[in-house]
Amino acid sequence: MQEQPTARRPGELVFTLILLVGSLFLLWQAYGISGFAGLSSAGAFPMAMSAIMAVSLVVILATVLRRPAPAAVLERLRKDILPATVVVFCGLILVYSLALDWLGFIPSSFLFLLASITFLQGGRFKRALGLSLLSIICVYVVFRLVFQVVLPEGLIPERAIIAWIQSFFAAGN
């Protein structure tokens, strides 16, 4: 078990409160399933679980409140909890998952790798370009060709290309 920190972590109080409100909402929702119809009803078990969640959060909240508030909250929030790298990365993943269906696996993944590698190593575009190309080829060969995972096709008609290559070799034989 880890040691309890002496001061509250920045944002910890808000996080605990959000969880508590969420648990109470779920408890109310669980009550809505079948009310107090019986111990074996569909809602009894979820109700018990959401109640346990709420009670444990009250205990957590009590301990959180007992500890002194952190100093320089905003600054530490930016440094320890949500550093710029993490925020930018979440954004990149979000854009990537949106583009996946629309652009297809190869172009969207390539752009994602290129953007994130360039960002993480702070520039050096040519190196990032090479690394992304290498990575995307490896991933494609391992997962699409060896593991046969179906990946979103999007703009590049890869299935047609693979079929064409296969027929080309078949014709050659």
Place this chain on the structure above:
Amino acid sequence: MEALTYLFSSWIQPDLLFLTALGAFAGIYIGAIPGLSVTMAVSILISFTFSWEVNPALALMNGIFMGGVYGGSRTAILLNIPGAPAAIATSLDGYPMAKKGEAGQAIGLSTVMSFIGGLVGIVVLALAAPAISEFAIKFQPRDYMLIAVMGILLVGALSGESLAKGVFAGAFGILLGTVGLDPMTAEQRFTFGSVSLMNGISSIALMIGMFGVSEALLQLHHLNAQAVKQKIDRIVPLWGDIKRHLSLTLQSSGIGVIIGALPGTGGDIAALMAYDHAKRITKNPDVPFGEGAKEGLIAPESANNAAVGGAYIPMLTLGIPGDAVTAVIIGALFIHGLNPGPLLLLEKPDMFWFTVGNLVLADIFMLIFGLTGIRIFTKIIECPKAVLFPLILLLSVVGAYSINNSVADVWWMLGFGVFGYFMKLYGYQVAPVILGIILSRLMDDNWRRAIISERESLPDFVLGILTSPLSATLLGIIVFVLFTQTRWWKRRFGAAPTSLDAVKSN
């Protein structure tokens, strides 16, 4: 006789042989690279092995599991950064050994002892599982419920900051598992009128999010940590060393199997307990503990690999995972239409014996790859983080997408990833959530069966528990675990657990 053919089927089929070797090899590196974990690798891989037969998928995962538990020791010895939680205790004496220029010795010894530990775990699995599953047929529904509660509680109590946080995480996971149509009455639970929620929340998306994305996001905090290099001498250990420490290895392996077999506790706790045990029984170590004692390296390493075999025991006999990795593997088995439980050994003995044989194979490959390829190892470990983390996130997204070929699962994964990130930052553990979502169905079903058989009477239900020796014992353990978390207990017996705390917080 038939069992024997299943036992060795992965030894003679080239594709299975290859996948096990690949798994063990990849596992060693995944375990060794700080920030990558076996749980992460197995969760991401599940979605890629959907379309496979069950045996190849299992072969790959067994290999990764076995190799990964061992792999963590490498970086613990060389860099003083345990690659995995199971290797925390290893760094205590492994790193001082490396500093004295005995890195090769340390690696060699830990490899061979991990191998022996792994083997002991598998032998116990092979011997104990059939007996336990025969016994488990007599289990009442309430016993299953109690075992599941015990497992989640143990994970919650032993890891993370406080019991309350562990309990919250466990209950949250169980609640997530109830989303969708109720399997008994087809009533909607937490669907909010959405059709896609009727099928429930994909546990795979949850696993990838919580073990993959959240961990990768967390690792972005320490991107610029520099690795220290060590000189490595001969790896193959001296025969005399092995012979001298064999007794300790076997004892530690015993601890490892038992801890591994307890639902909810795995290699990390087994390793710490074995380290403690070694410290107690070694009266006059050549080198003091903490300064490079070989005993302090051998005990945790044999215990954590022995825990692998142990963790399979409750998974295959009761359908209750022994730790986070087996929770993920059980998720994979569900997808392949298998329902682990006491009947698995009767209905599908081939699956069981295949697993046993395959684990031995994985253990052997671990030994081979562990004693060779140290040069490639130092190269791979230097793999730039700027490439590694984008790749993990890419595989997470692709993995979540390929569950149902839909972006919806990617959203869930991202949501859980970000949520898991905050949970970890604020001292909550994610393992109880995963255990919860996996065990939710089993607990819900058994709770209802138990209470219906008592004609919905809570007093009769409690009386039933108290009058049955097995149920009463299980309840006793649960109460005991809860009791050890009280302030009174901690003040009274604070010394014993804090020695583990000190080790863990390193």
